[in-house]
Amino acid sequence: MKNSVIKVTCAIINFKGKILVVQRSEMMSMPLKWEFPGGKVEANESEIDCIKREIKEELDIEISISKRLTPSNYNYPNMSIELIPFLANHKEGEIFLKEHKQYLILAKHELSNLDWADADLPILKEIINL
Numbered sequence: 001m002k003n004s005v006i007k008v009t010c011a012i013i014n015f016k017g018k019i020l021v022v023q024r025s026e027m028m029s030m031p032l033k034w035e036f037p038g039g040k041v042e043a044n045e046s047e048i049d050c051i052k053r054e055i056k057e058e059l060d061i062e063i064s065i066s067k068r069l070t071p072s073n074y075n076y077p078n079m080s081i082e083l084i085p086f087l088a089n090h091k092e093g094e095i096f097l098k099e100h101k102q103y104l105i106l107a108k109h110e111l112s113n114l115d116w117a118d119a120d121l122p123i124l125k126e127i128i129n130l
């Protein structure tokens with residue numbers, strides 16, 4: 001399993017022109033790192049179904065997807081991931097965090113101040129240049 005690439009989707013969710021970001025909890029791997037909400041694609045699941053499911057599970061909100069951005073391939077010491085980003089809009093529901101420590105809704109120029117998971121850095125760059 002060590003050599004297989006794990007597919008992970010994540011969502012860059014637009015809230016009135018700002019972007020929702022979440023911080024991993026102390027109990028998760030990569031504790032306290034910031035990331036875009038999302039998670040692993042399950043067997044026989046489409047990327048779009050995956051991101052909608054993960055957002056419902058993690059934040060209890062519904063989103064609509066507007067665009068797939070460029071995937072980021074990253075080799076962590078113990079695993080390799082393909083992180084697949086989607087631009088999304090908040091459709092309905094109030095945010096209720098099920099797993100993460102906290103969330104922030106930030107303007108684009110504020111994003112780079114956070115301590116991000118390494119795989120997210122190319123995605124961050126793409127978003128800032130959009």
Ligand SMILES: Nc1nc2c([nH]c(=O)n2[C@@H]2O[C@H](COP(=O)(O)OP(=O)(O)OP(=O)(O)O)[C@@H](O)[C@H]2O)c(=O)[nH]1
Nearest residue numbers: 008010028029030035036037038039040081117119120
């Ligand atoms: N959701 C999400 N995961 C990310 C991002 N960047 C990044 O490196 N990851 C990594 O991709 C994996 C996502 O899987 P997950 O969210 O389903 O994982 P998890 O915390 O349950 O995983 P684990 O318990 O296996 O570590 C995690 O190892 C996470 O650290 C990101 O922006 N969003």
